[in-house]
Amino acid sequence: MAKVKLKEFAFARSGDKGDGSNVGVFVTNAQDYEVLKRELTVERVKRHFHAICKGEVTRYEAPNMLALNFLLRDSLGGGGSESLKTDAQGKVHGLCLLEIEVER
Secondary structure, three states: OOOEEEEHOOEEEEHHHHHHEEEEEOOOOOHHHHHHHHHOOOHHHHOOOOOOOOOOOOEEHHHHOOOOEEEEOOOOOOOHOOOOOOOOOOOOOHHHHOOOOOOO
């Protein structure tokens, strides 16, 4: 196995869910989906977003879509029009997650 960044084989999409963000990570084959499930634990994602995610992280598996979905609660400083954050809607959180290095 080699260490690679998720962006080498995965795609992501993210956005706001109130005061939290929603981050979906997708791959194109079952083997890479197993890598996602093994490497992207709740604890690891929480550590990766420690500077912005003050609440709980929840992971949902979508095997029929070869995807994982994460909810990062309390990560948007109030969300939408309440937040003073540059990315108050979490649109770059997906790109940020793709920077994680994994064993593939």
